[in-house]
Amino acid sequence: MAPNVSSTARSAASNPNLHRRFHNVASYVSELGGPNGRVIEKVLIANNGVAAVKAIRSIRRWAYEVFGNERAISFVVMATPEDLRANAEYIRMGDIIVDVPGGSNNNNYANVTLIVELARLHGVQAVWAGWGHASEKPALPNTLAKSDPPIQFIGPAGPPMYALGDKIGSTIIAQNAGVPCIAWNGAHVNAEYDKENGTLPEEAFAEACVTSATAASEAAAEIGFPIMIKASEGGGGKGIRMVDKEEDVQNAYRQVCGEVPGSPIFIMKLSSNSRHLEVQLLADEYGNAIALNGRDCSVQRRHQKIIEEGPPIAAAPDVWKQMEQAAVSLAKAVGYTNAGTVEYLYSEKDQKFYFLELNPRLQVEHPVTEMITRANLPAAQLQVAMGIPLYHIPEIRELYGKNRFEDSSDVASGKSKIDFSVAERVPAYGHCIAVRITAENAEAGFKPTSGGIQELNFRSTPNVWGYFSMDSSGSIHEFADSQFGHLFASGPTREQARRNMVLALKELSIRGDISTTVDYISKLIELEDFIDNDIDTGWLDRIIKDGGIKIADSSNQLQRSTSGAGYLNNDMLVVIGATVVAYDLCSGDEKTFLELLDRGQLPPLNLLKMVRDVELILDGVKYKLKCT
DSSP states (O other): OOOOOOHHHHHHHHOGGGSOOOSSHHHHHHHHOOTTOOOOOEEEEOOOHHHHHHHHHHHHHHHHHHHSOTTSSEEEEEEOHHHHHTTOHHHHHOSEEEEOOOSSGGGTTTOHHHHHHHHHHTTOSEEEOOSSTTTTOTHHHHHHHTSSSOOEESSOOHHHHHHHHSHHHHHHHHHHTTOOBOOBTTTTOOOOOBTTTTBOOHHHHHHTOOOSHHHHHHHHHHHOSSEEEEEEEEETTEEEEEEOSGGGHHHHHHHHHHHSTTOOEEEEEOOTTOEEEEEEEEEOTTSOEEEEEEEEEEEEETTEEEEEEESOOSSOHHHHHHHHHHHHHHHHHTTOOEEEEEEEEEETTTTEEEEEEEESSOOTTTHHHHHHHOOOHHHHHHHHHTTOOGGGSHHHHHHTTOOSOOOHHHHHHTTTOOOTTTOOOOOOOSEEEEEEEESEEGGGTSEEOOEEEEEEEOOOOSSEEEEESOOTTOEEOTTSOSEEEEEEEEESSHHHHHHHHHHHHHHOEEEESSOOSHHHHHHHTTSHHHHTTOOOTTHHHHHHHHTOEEEOTTSSOEEEOSSOTTOOOHHHHHHHHHHHHHHHHHHHHHHHHHHHHHTTOOOOGGGGOOOEEEEEEETTEEEEEEEO
16 A cells, blocks of 8 residues: 655655755855855854854754755854853854953954954854844954955945944934934934945034033923933943933933943934834845844833844734835845844834834844744855845745745746745744843842853743753853843744743743842733733833832732832842942941051041941942941
8 A cells, every 4th residue: 555645745755946955065155146156164153152052053953954964064163261161052062162362352252353363364254243242343344355365244244334333324324215213313414325335424424413411402402302312332221311301411411421432422202102123134245135024122121122022013014014114125225235133113002113223233032033934044144145145045935935945947047036025925933932041130130140050951842942051060250241041932822922931931940159030031921011912112111110020919910019029129229239338338447447456556536437428320320328
């Protein structure tokens, strides 16, 4: 009797293009690469932690699918003494390990000169910088391009990175490209972007900068309160202040200047009760640019993302399509290549969106997009760097309902091309929610912690996937990023994805010298507001200000606390900190007093004073306290 073969299996057998494999990278590029096709078989990873782990794993998975050999691409990794002592996972994954100086990232992962020297020394064909560190430094792609032979940067070229990496410049470019922008002090500026050099006219840029506290007051009055004062070179919660009344403007302006010295400053209208939605872009060097759906990153603490999810369901489908089209138009206007993210503020009330910025790099939350599109983004980045057009990247072809590969004759004749301006993308594959696992103490104002890890127990399931920068034998050192893991839960609906994440967080076991946000976030996503998707960018900060999260006495139901019990807000933290400082000062002076007596000297009486003036700075706010 003939075996029972499913129709899917028969289809796969009759169509070898579904699971086609190539002999090596050279044959792959030879057939699918465009006029600028280039072979890349050796890559320097100019990053560490979860970024390096994710890149290596993703590209090796792609290499196995396409070549049947996960080692078709070899990786050179940089290792500081601190990462070596921490037993970092990415170091064990690398093919070639290069010792680099320790300390802050200016000595290693953000040191452009060092990265370029290592790339040349080890003969790599490309450098992947991921996110953070040197990923947004235009000097890196510019210097690599001048090498002999040129070394490819897996990311955008220097000129568009320079233009878009600056918040002021990118907003000028966006508004001149027709992308909606919120009211800001440079809304009147018109300028033509120089694609070749990646620059705007100097006078136009200067016109959009706020250069004094007095000018800040004038701009704020014209825009209308509340406002945001932002440093163009800020990020990660630094160089940004919300101001809701005129008398606070000049002080906030000076604080922003002090946090990011030398950075240009601008002022924009604060869109209250808005969401943070972002569009994932991918573009090649032949003028093709597409949107790979997007993400909702509205759960933030002081402008730092805590939870991400996708696809964004807060925006109406027709409005979301406009947001994607605007993002693609912006990418084409500046000649952008590789992966990038356009961030928007979205007002659900009036269904309007406003440009925030274009991040010229891959985002840490990109696996959310991978899970709803099934596109391998680090691998797609590598293929774009190889000069392969978007319409020949297998996952992109599948995303538009095409075969992964076409016959060589169709590729050569151009029949395999896709017109992305009219082609429809397949619907998202369910919903995905992502949670960042960080070494922070949520009950102490999310203070970073460091130390060893004795146990890290996580098991992936069909619905939950995650990765970490170390295992149970590792540690978080003082120079490491506080994020050391990322979990992603999927489901056919948002609610099912949420439930899968709750269970995963409850089963995740981390023991060691560090504190983590796992328990806090597992409670956070069980709040009624989150379940109902009734959130915005200020939601978490309001919870923290109101006193955090508590469990109701009468049931297991989680509620937002309004009493402050169990949570230390900033004022309480400052009082406790000042008390400790004053105690240490008194104890030190008392010890000095006794030592002087032992030596037969007469100590000054002020050593025994019981009133101390203490000044502390917390989250950019200066506190003056008198302790007695």
